[in-house]
Amino acid sequence: MMSASGGTEAQAGETGDTRASGGCLCGGVRYAVRGKLRQVVACHCTQCARTTGHFCAATHCDTPDLALEKGETLRWYRSSQEAERGFCGRCGSNLFWRRIGGGEGVSITAGTLDRPTGLRMGYHIFCASKSDYYDIADGLPQHGANSE
Ligand SMILES: [Zn+2]
Numbered sequence: 001m002m003s004a005s006g007g008t009e010a011q012a013g014e015t016g017d018t019r020a021s022g023g024c025l026c027g028g029v030r031y032a033v034r035g036k037l038r039q040v041v042a043c044h045c046t047q048c049a050r051t052t053g054h055f056c057a058a059t060h061c062d063t064p065d066l067a068l069e070k071g072e073t074l075r076w077y078r079s080s081q082e083a084e085r086g087f088c089g090r091c092g093s094n095l096f097w098r099r100i101g102g103g104e105g106v107s108i109t110a111g112t113l114d115r116p117t118g119l120r121m122g123y124h125i126f127c128a129s130k131s132d133y134y135d136i137a138d139g140l141p142q143h144g145a146n147s148e
C-alpha cells in the first residue's frame with residue numbers, strides 16, 4: 001500500500017524501453033514494440049507480392065511485445081489457411097503478418113517503422129517464387145522457400 005520508490009507495483013509496461021515505433025501512412029494505426037526485433041527478412045512469395053506491390057521486407061517480434069497504440073482503422077485479412085495480414089482500412093498500408101492462433105509472434109513490415117530503425121536486411125526467402133521483372137543482387141543469402 002505504500003508508494004515508496006522501488007515499490008512492487010511493477011507489472012505490464014515495465015518490461016523495458018520502447019524498442020521501436022511505427023504506423024501506417026494516414027496515422028490511423030500506430031504501434032510500439034517493447035522487446036527484440038529480428039533483422040529484416042525479404043519475402044518474395046506471390047502473396048507478399050500482391051499485398052505489398054513488390055516484395056515484403058519485414059522484421060518480427062514476440063506477440064506480447066507489440067502494443068497497438070492506435071488501431072481504429074486496423075483490419076485483418078486472412079490471406080491463407082495459416083495466416084492473416086493486418087492493414088489499414090483507410091490508407092491501405094500493409095503492416096502485420098501473423099499465424100492464425102498466434103504462437104510465432106508478429107511480422108511487421110519494415111517500411112512502417114519510424115526511422116532510424118537500427119535494423120539491417122538479413123536474407124531473402126521464397127526466392128523461387130519471385131516475379132521476373134527484378135533481380136536480387138545485394139549479396140545477401142537467398143533461400144528458395146523459407147529459411148529452414
Ligand atoms: Zn492508415
Ligand SMILES: [Zn+2]
Nearest residue numbers: 043044045048
Ligand atoms: Zn511472403
